[in-house]
Amino acid sequence: MTKLSTDLIDRYLQAVGFWLPRDQKQDILAELSEDLRSQLEDREEEFGRALTESEVADLLKKRGRPIFVAGQFLPQQNLIGPALYPIYVFVLKIVALCYLIPWLVVWIGIMIFDRAQTAVHLSREWNSLGTIWTIAFTQFGVITVIFAIIDRVSVKSPCMSDWDPLKLPKVKIETPAKRSFNAVCGIIFGIFGLVWLLAIPDYPFLIIGPVAFLVKGAPIWQTVYWPLVALAVAGIFEHVIRLLRPDLTWFPPTFRFATTLLSAWIVNALLHTQTYVLPVSPQGAGVAAAVNLSILITSGVLAVLAVVGLVVYGWQAIREIRRSMQPRALHLA
Amino acid sequence: METEVFENLRLELRRGSLTIAVLAQLRTELYGYALRKALADYGLAIDENTLYPLLRRLETQGLLVSHWREEEKRNKRFYRLSPQGEIILYQLLNEHEAMHAAIDRIMAPSLPPQAVSITEPEIDTQEKEQLQ
Numbered sequence: 001m002t003k004l005s006t007d008l009i010d011r012y013l014q015a016v017g018f019w020l021p022r023d024q025k026q027d028i029l030a031e032l033s034e035d036l037r038s039q040l041e042d043r044e045e046e047f048g049r050a051l052t053e054s055e056v057a058d059l060l061k062k063r064g065r066p067i068f069v070a071g072q073f074l075p076q077q078n079l080i081g082p083a084l085y086p087i088y089v090f091v092l093k094i095v096a097l098c099y100l101i102p103w104l105v106v107w108i109g110i111m112i113f114d115r116a117q118t119a120v121h122l123s124r125e126w127n128s129l130g131t132i133w134t135i136a137f138t139q140f141g142v143i144t145v146i147f148a149i150i151d152r153v154s155v156k157s158p159c160m161s162d163w164d165p166l167k168l169p170k171v172k173i174e175t176p177a178k179r180s181f182n183a184v185c186g187i188i189f190g191i192f193g194l195v196w197l198l199a200i201p202d203y204p205f206l207i208i209g210p211v212a213f214l215v216k217g218a219p220i221w222q223t224v225y226w227p228l229v230a231l232a233v234a235g236i237f238e239h240v241i242r243l244l245r246p247d248l249t250w251f252p253p254t255f256r257f258a259t260t261l262l263s264a265w266i267v268n269a270l271l272h273t274q275t276y277v278l279p280v281s282p283q284g285a286g287v288a289a290a291v292n293l294s295i296l297i298t299s300g301v302l303a304v305l306a307v308v309g310l311v312v313y314g315w316q317a318i319r320e321i322r323r324s325m326q327p328r329a330l331h332l333a
Numbered sequence: 334m335e336t337e338v339f340e341n342l343r344l345e346l347r348r349g350s351l352t353i354a355v356l357a358q359l360r361t362e363l364y365g366y367a368l369r370k371a372l373a374d375y376g377l378a379i380d381e382n383t384l385y386p387l388l389r390r391l392e393t394q395g396l397l398v399s400h401w402r403e404e405e406k407r408n409k410r411f412y413r414l415s416p417q418g419e420i421i422l423y424q425l426l427n428e429h430e431a432m433h434a435a436i437d438r439i440m441a442p443s444l445p446p447q448a449v450s451i452t453e454p455e456i457d458t459q460e461k462e463q464l465q
Contacts (some may be wrong), residue, residue, distance in 0.1 A: 038366035
């Protein structure tokens with residue numbers, strides 16, 4: 001063995017040793033050194049000559065990076081063990097839902113429904129992005145540390161093994177009868193709603209009660225009335241399909257995604273108008289202002305719900321479409 | 334993808350078998366490199382990054398004993414099976430044999446898959462007594 005080979009092996013062993021625990025370091029390195037030298041001698045005997053520096057380097061490269069080699073000797077540790085990991089992921093999801101999703105929804109909502117101020121909002125939101133991510137990462141870090149501590153403490157805790165199978169919740173089954181009943185109810189109430197909606201132009205008190213004598217609908221309703229009727233018809237249609245073809249699991253979320261898009265368009269139109277009723281007499285001015293304000297607030301809430309609906313139904317539709325495209329055997333499994 | 338799945342499953346399968354092979358081979362005292370060569374000669378090549386940590390783990394578990402000794406002018410660490418290791422080895426061999434036999438029965442061409450799934454599994458006398 002040449003001096004160059006010995007030097008290269010020593011350097012390799014030193015690099016491995018850096019990552020090893022102090023109490024075992026010398027012992028492990030001595031054994032690795034012996035193994036390497038034996039292998040080198042075998043190779044030299046095979047070739048009938050001393051190995052070149054690059055051949056020794058190749059041999060060491062095959063062994064792996066020093067950190068990887070040392071890592072094999074360290075005890076295998078998890079920050080959060082398999083028993084707690086599903087709960088940890090669940091908590092992270094809940095935190096994301098409670099913190100990030102509402103922020104995203106409001107942000108997207110503002111972008112969609114208040115396009116006139118988009119540039120201003122974008123600049124403001126961009127500036128606040130750093131703070132939001134800092135808070136998100138802090139939450140992630142704190143949760144991870146808490147779970148790591150719980151994992152260390154509770155591994156041997158009796159509560160991890162002491163549980164009662166009899167206390168498990170009952171299996172939730174939506175029977176075909178219950179599903180059909182829900183669909184029939186949906187159709188009946190949908191028809192009532194449609195009739196009510198169709199009657200409103202002739203009988204406005206159906207929607208605003210006695211104040212119908214003080215105020216009248218603003219022109220915006222001429223724009224959104226038929227889309228609202230279309231939404232009511234679509235609702236009935238969805239329940240009919242659910243009743244006749246319960247196997248089309250992709251249909252409800254996909255259809256709802258489409259109807260929510262239409263709802264978002266209606267809400268967008270309402271938010272941009274801000275005048276929904278006009279007074280028919282001077283006494284009606286105060287009433288008109290109150291009704292306009294309440295519809296504006298309701299539209300704002302509906303805008304947020306529409307964005308949430310688009311995200312949820314979009315996700316459900318993609319999931320169900322992908323499931324329906326999978327082979328039957330896998331789907332059943 | 335399939336290769337990756339196979340590779341993962343192969344590693345999982347090998348992990349237990351390698352332990353049995355190492356314990357079995359160390360009924361005779363050997364140092365690390367010689368053990369590696371002996372296993373390779375039997376057709377069971379084992380990576381040094383797997384072997385040495387495995388030897389240490391088995392020694393910590395009390396299944397192997399080791400000592401440093403000079404041989405051919407070099408210090409080498411020799412391992413051999415401990416008395417407790419012998420007991421564990423034979424238990425593991427029995428388990429391995431039982432699993433092998435069960436897989437053979439499952440894969441037996443004379444039995445269709447349905448027959449296998451509805452056939453009552455063979456239970457040895459000791460297990461029957463425990464069940465009763």
